Amino acid sequence: MNTLSQLPARSPVESRPRLVGLTTNDLRALCESWGEPGYRAGQVARWLYQRFVFDPREMLDLPRRLRERLAAETDTFPLEPVTERATDAGLTRKALFRLADGGRIESVLMRYPENERSRARRTVCISSQVGCAVGCPFCATGMLGLKRNLSPGEIVGQVLHFSRRLVEIEGEGARVTNVVLMGEGEPLANFRNVWQAVEILNASDAVGLGARRVTISTSGLAPRIRELATRPLQVGLAISLHAPTDDLRDRLVPVNRKYKIAEVVDACRAYVAASRRRVSFEYAMMRDVNDSVEQAHQLAGLLDGLLAHVNLIPLNHVDGSPFEPTPWTQILRFQRTIQEHGISCTVRTERGDDISGACGQLHAKVG
Ligand code: SAH
Ligand code: SF4
DSSP: OOOOSOOOOOOTOOOOOSSTOOOOOHHHHHHHTTTTTHHHHHHIIIIIIIOOOGGGGGGGOOHHHHHHHHHHOBBBOOOOEEEEEEGHHHGEEEEEOOOOTTTTTEEEEEEEEOOOOSSOEEEEEEOOOOEEESOOTTHHHHHHOOEEEOHHHHHHHHHHHHHHHHHHHOOOOOOOOOEEEEEESSSGHHHHHHHHHHHHOTTTTTEEEEEEEEEESSSSSHHHHHHHSSSOOOOEEEEOOOOOOOHHHHHEEEEEEEEGGHHHHHHHHHHHHHHOOOOEEEEEEEETTTTOOOHHHHHHHHHTSEEEEEEEEEOOOOOTTOBBOOHHHHHHHHHEEEEEHTTTTOOOOOOGGGOOSTTOOOOOOOO
16 A cells, blocks of 8 residues: 555645646545546546546546546646757657746657667656755756755656657657656655656556666665665666765765765665665766776775676766866776676766756756
8 A cells, every 4th residue: 555645746836636646546535535436546547647648628438527527626737848859860859848836847758769689768867856956066957956846747747748749759659668767856855756656657557667667866865775675666776976985975976975875885785685676876977086997996896796787977068067078988998997897887878968968967948
């Protein structure tokens, strides 16, 4: 039984129930409180989460009286798409949304066509907060500061928006295959709403995406990682490490002043033990800051004995950031050093840099 679903799925500015963001249990409670049979909830959930129809008047298998009441007494889709920019021959698309209180967030769709090694993937990178309080000095979102948490509906809505767009772009049957919480915000600082969104993404009577296809990226809120380890859904976990020593990480990822590297890595051990899933460590390569061979050895030492993968991210340009990207040859040298320790290590190929849609570039400037 999901106790989170007892909580109202509303953003601070909403006073009426918002259908998108309600679990099927929530929808059932709503229907029953109106004297409707509980199975109506499943019908509404299918329209919202599987057919991407958000206007109750179009939910044709509901009785007219329920359609009209839903239309009159609830709000539906929480995001207003403002612009969409495409690049990589249309394979990468960044959407800017306006929220009900005028806030803005961005999300990115990345399509990877089928090839000899893997099936087609369609990944949506979504935001969990407006801005972010952590304040990493190389990240555009961090420069904004935290405005507010997103509601479950605002989080799930980003996936639903691109689900609907995919059908328009590719035709019936095209589906989002993966979701990564790597947009704006620190997902584990908005744990309750993020978890409700994950449950809706996962539930077979809602979006129906396997938990393994959802990845949460965090700057390392150790107690919340331990909390995640106790949850039944085994989502992917990525840690934005970026530095192998506390001195350096205190500056690059300021939450490190509270939760030191050893504490974060320990929490990851608990996560691996509970989920049997490999944890990814993200490492944005900054010239002469965190990219020496010695630092690669230190990083490998930290991860010794942990089921881990290292993902090196070529640093993306962000206005106002003092950091420069590591030259390619040095990235490869760093990668080889990690691999020599028997740790799997890849270099992330970036998508969407030219539309400011790559890692750390989402900051909700118009355009
Ligand atoms: N707040 C969460 C999730 C969003 S950030 C987190 O930090 O994990 C998604 C990833 O992009 C993180 O690994 C983040 O550290 C990285 N990132 C931020 N700014 C970047 C930049 N300028 N270049 C490359 N990666 C960056
Ligand atoms: Fe926040 Fe992540 Fe950006 Fe750091 S990298 S400021 S944690 S969004």
